[in-house]
Amino acid sequence: MKSKYLLHGGDYNPEQWLHMPEVLKTDVKRFKEAKINTITLGVFSWSKLEPKEGEYCFGWMEEIINNLYENGISVILATPSGARPHWMANKYPEVLRVNEMRQRNLFGGRHNHCFTSPVYRKKVKQINTELVKRFGSHPAVKMWHISNEFSGECHCELCQNAFRDWLKKKYGTIDVLNDRWCTTFWSHIYDSFDQVESPSSLGENSIMALNLDWKRFVSDQTIDFMEQEICTIREMGALQPTTTNLMYHFGGIDYFRLAEKVDVVSWDNYPSWHKKEEEETAKDAAFWHDVIRGLKRKPFILMESSPGATNWQEVSKLKKPGMLLSASLQSVAHGADGALYFQMRKSRGAEEKFHGAVLDHYDGNDTRTFQDVCKTGDMLERIMEVAGTQVNAQAAVLYDWENLWALEGSKGPRNKDLHYLDSVEKSYRAFRRLGLNVDIIDQKGSMDGYKIVAAPMQYLFHDGFNEKVRKYIENGGIFIMTYWSGVVDENDRCFLGGTPYGLMDVFGLRSEEIDGLYDWEENEICQPESKYAGLKDSYICKYLCQLVKPVTAKTLMVYGKDFYAGMSALLENDYGKGKAYYVCADAEQSFYNDFYQKLVQEVGLHGVWMEEIPEGVEVTSRSGEKAEYIFLQNFNRIAVQVNLPEGKILFGNKNGRMEPLDNIVVKVEK
Ligand code: GLA
Numbered sequence: 001m002k003s004k005y006l007l008h009g010g011d012y013n014p015e016q017w018l019h020m021p022e023v024l025k026t027d028v029k030r031f032k033e034a035k036i037n038t039i040t041l042g043v044f045s046w047s048k049l050e051p052k053e054g055e056y057c058f059g060w061m062e063e064i065i066n067n068l069y070e071n072g073i074s075v076i077l078a079t080p081s082g083a084r085p086h087w088m089a090n091k092y093p094e095v096l097r098v099n100e101m102r103q104r105n106l107f108g109g110r111h112n113h114c115f116t117s118p119v120y121r122k123k124v125k126q127i128n129t130e131l132v133k134r135f136g137s138h139p140a141v142k143m144w145h146i147s148n149e150f151s152g153e154c155h156c157e158l159c160q161n162a163f164r165d166w167l168k169k170k171y172g173t174i175d176v177l178n179d180r181w182c183t184t185f186w187s188h189i190y191d192s193f194d195q196v197e198s199p200s201s202l203g204e205n206s207i208m209a210l211n212l213d214w215k216r217f218v219s220d221q222t223i224d225f226m227e228q229e230i231c232t233i234r235e236m237g238a239l240q241p242t243t244t245n246l247m248y249h250f251g252g253i254d255y256f257r258l259a260e261k262v263d264v265v266s267w268d269n270y271p272s273w274h275k276k277e278e279e280e281t282a283k284d285a286a287f288w289h290d291v292i293r294g295l296k297r298k299p300f301i302l303m304e305s306s307p308g309a310t311n312w313q314e315v316s317k318l319k320k321p322g323m324l325l326s327a328s329l330q331s332v333a334h335g336a337d338g339a340l341y342f343q344m345r346k347s348r349g350a351e352e353k354f355h356g357a358v359l360d361h362y363d364g365n366d367t368r369t370f371q372d373v374c375k376t377g378d379m380l381e382r383i384m385e386v387a388g389t390q391v392n393a394q395a396a397v398l399y400d401w402e403n404l405w406a407l408e409g410s411k412g413p414r415n416k417d418l419h420y421l422d423s424v425e426k427s428y429r430a431f432r433r434l435g436l437n438v439d440i441i442d443q444k445g446s447m448d449g450y451k452i453v454a455a456p457m458q459y460l461f462h463d464g465f466n467e468k469v470r471k472y473i474e475n476g477g478i479f480i481m482t483y484w485s486g487v488v489d490e491n492d493r494c495f496l497g498g499t500p501y502g503l504m505d506v507f508g509l510r511s512e513e514i515d516g517l518y519d520w521e522e523n524e525i526c527q528p529e530s531k532y533a534g535l536k537d538s539y540i541c542k543y544l545c546q547l548v549k550p551v552t553a554k555t556l557m558v559y560g561k562d563f564y565a566g567m568s569a570l571l572e573n574d575y576g577k578g579k580a581y582y583v584c585a586d587a588e589q590s591f592y593n594d595f596y597q598k599l600v601q602e603v604g605l606h607g608v609w610m611e612e613i614p615e616g617v618e619v620t621s622r623s624g625e626k627a628e629y630i631f632l633q634n635f636n637r638i639a640v641q642v643n644l645p646e647g648k649i650l651f652g653n654k655n656g657r658m659e660p661l662d663n664i665v666v667k668v669e670k
């Protein structure tokens with residue numbers, strides 16, 4: 001979507017209220033009061049749209065869309081494949097999912113379907129065809145929302161066969177598969193593709209390459225299912241952009257690959273605000289917003305967020321005053337072209353009746369949540385010109401789905417949590433606290449244009465990744481890689497002849513051993529005799545300590561304890577026009593903060609706001625043709641004073657005093 005405005009609105013389920021037209025009337029009135037401009041419809045409407053097989057009943061939806069349109073509200077129209085009617089499961093049981101124990105699910109819940117089933121694909125195609133016929137050229141419909149939160153896997157015979165075909169295509173012959181999967185181990189050699197079964201605790205789950213390929217297959221098959229939906233929409237002539245709502249911390253689908261198939265990336269974000277200090281939660285939310293933006297390196301949409309408490313987290317915590325606005329603005333600051341909610345109106349019964357909503361069962365506009373939504377609507381209106389602007393980053397952190405799968409399934413060096421994601425976030429936070437925008441990229445993404453790239457725990461190297469890193473550094477890039485990198489190939493086969501694979505000369509070292517630490521153990525990364533300026537005397541490290549043998553690399557810091565006290569813990573190697581750094585252990589956050597600050601200063605990198613940033617204040621910027629937009633957000637529980645950049649204050653306090661959860665948006669002409 002060429003975004004001319006920031007979206008404000010969310011998921012709406014009028015099909016639950018068709019018997020109460022007065023409710024539907026109030027809804028639109030309230031939407032206008034709250035400056036709602038976008039409504040997502042139809043996510044779970046299938047049984048109201050096709051109550052009997054082939055009998056479509058779209059009149060109610062048309063009325064709703066027309067009414068919204070007349071009131072100046074646009075529609076994001078969903079395809080209903082996230083949940084299906086009873087009749088379908090009764091007549092075609094193959095649409096239901098089979099679990100890894102090879103048991104078929106009963107009807108119920110949602111997302112409970114086989115992505116391979118030709119019947120399910122056909123039924124989805126039919127309803128999508130009808131939806132596009134009826135609404136594809138409706139002026140209110142601005143975007144297609146494909147299904148809902150794609151996830152899960154199915155182990156039915158149809159999926160097993162599709163998996164075998166996928167493997168045949170990939171490996172050609174069973175001998176190649178045996179070789180790549182190292183099946184001689186425990187005598188697991190396959191005679192034919194027909195013997196391959198998806199991983200199961202009933203049978204095979206000791207071949208890591210099988211597990212890894214199964215994850216790739218599930219991801220591919222889900223994306224293929226989504227593509228089929230998009231294809232129908234296009235075949236039927238609809239021109240609106242497509243999206244699908246992604247999730248927080250979801251490992252099941254390679255989101256970088258999925259993002260290639262949609263026009264706009266969107267996601268659902270439900271941080272547990274107030275569980276920890278807001279500052280901490282904000283840092284994590286910031287990271288995930290940037291992961292999502294990084295998928296296309298373009299503006300995205302916050303498709304769902306809760307206007308109040310959720311009802312599925314361990315505790316349904318209310319959002320304190322100001323939280324909703326800050327959280328919504330934070331998404332915009334990181335590149336969202338709008339903040340949408342789940343849900344517009346609370347359902348009366350079933351699973352989500354207590355989930356936060358713009359309108360609750362009482363219905364009035366004098367609720368605290370409704371007032372907060374109105375304030376957010378006002379704020380979005382005031383910063384509307386930010387829509388469509390880019391977040392430009394000169395620093396990047398690598399986060400790769402296939403690497404995640406391989407790491408998690410690798411057996412060792414620590415089966416009790418490798419803390420991979422924590423290590424990625426540590427690098428991310430160290431850059432962010434300097435006011436730098438940060439892109440999250442995967443190994444397949446281009447590194448051109450970044451001055452500095454951090455690559456924590458790149459255990460699996462995609463084919464050619466080592467060469468890409470080499471070139472990046474050769475051409476002047478600053479590259480930081482950490483322990484447990486370059487260990488296995490795409491089939492989880494260990495590289496022979498020394499690691500990090502293909503980069504030993506670039507980093508000037510060879511990894512020798514890695515020590516897994518118990519949770520209660522600690523080591524230290526400390527200064528050697530020849531002090532490394534800018535860093536403290538020592539930092540705690542935990543969980544994993546890699547022991548390396550320096551060749552040409554210079555040792556900057558050393559271990560402080562255990563039999564490897566005095567051995568290299570941080571190394572630097574000059575290569576080409578750039579520099580390669582290797583961090584050997586899982587160090588505490590302050591190590592990354594100090595170390596990256598030093599490197600960033602050395603390359604002369606800085607954010608658009610040059611002032612010293614108080615801890616707990618988030619600084620982000622978006623860049624338009626004529627102006628930079630600087631966002632300052634105080635996620636501290638105490639007030640702070642900031643020196644504002646010179647420019648026009650679009651939102652917030654002009655004197656720079658920021659109470660907890662205060663926000664300031666400044667426009668600086670270029
Ligand atoms: C997800 C779903 C929504 C709803 C919300 C509740 O994001 O997409 O349908 O269930 O969770 O938080």
Ligand code: ZN
Nearest residue numbers: 114154156159
């Ligand atoms: Zn299946």
